[in-house]
Structures are given as structure tokens and as C-alpha cells.
Amino acid sequence: MPNAAERPRRVTIGPDGPLLVEGPVEVVADDGTVHVSRRFTVAVCTCRRSRTYPWCDTSHRPRESRRGRPPSLTGGEERGAVS
Ligand code: FES
Numbered sequence: 762m763p764n765a766a767e768r769p770r771r772v773t774i775g776p777d778g779p780l781l782v783e784g785p786v787e788v789v790a791d792d793g794t795v796h797v798s799r800r801f802t803v804a805v806c807t808c809r810r811s812r813t814y815p816w817c818d819t820s821h822r823p824r825e826s827r828r829g830r831p832p833s834l835t836g837g838e839e840r841g842a843v844s
Pocket residue numbers: 777778779780805806807808809810811816817818819820821822
């Protein structure tokens with residue numbers, strides 16, 4: 762029962778990802794458009810890279826190389842690592 766006086770709506774902040782909001786929700790974008798989702802939990806994009814903005818489409822996640830590692834851990838940084 763989200764948004765009731767006895768139980769506030771919960772918003773969870775991730776370190777690098779979306780805001781997770783208990784639905785249903787209406788999100789007003791900075792251009793004034795209103796987006797509605799009736800899902801149980803909604804992921805609201807905070808990085809603005811989503812193709813379905815204001816909803817998160819996981820574009821915030823780092824891309825992986827063919828070897829399954831993030832691009833920032835390949836090449837020069839990897840060669841300089843001491844293990
Ligand atoms: S936070 Fe996930 S795409 Fe922006």
C-alpha cells in the first residue's frame with residue numbers, strides 16, 4: 762500500500778544506478794511531460810543515458826569487453842597492475 766500515511770513510499774538510491782521507487786508512480790520530466798508506470802517497483806534513470814528515459818534501461822552499466830571485463834580494466838591499466 763504505497764503512499765499511505767501509515768507507510769511512506771520507499772525510494773532506494775543505488776550507488777551508480779537508478780532510483781528504485783515503489784509504484785505506481787508519475788514522473789514529471791524537466792520538459793513537463795508526465796510519465797506513468799503502474800509497476801510494483803519502478804527504476805527511474807539518474808544517469809540520463811537511458812533510451813527509455815525517465816525509466817532505467819540499464820545503460821548506466823559499464824560495457825564489458827569480449828573477455829568479460831569492463832573496458833577501463835583492459836589495456837594500459839591492466840598491464841601496470843601488480844599482483
Ligand atoms: S540509471 Fe540506468 S540507464 Fe540511467
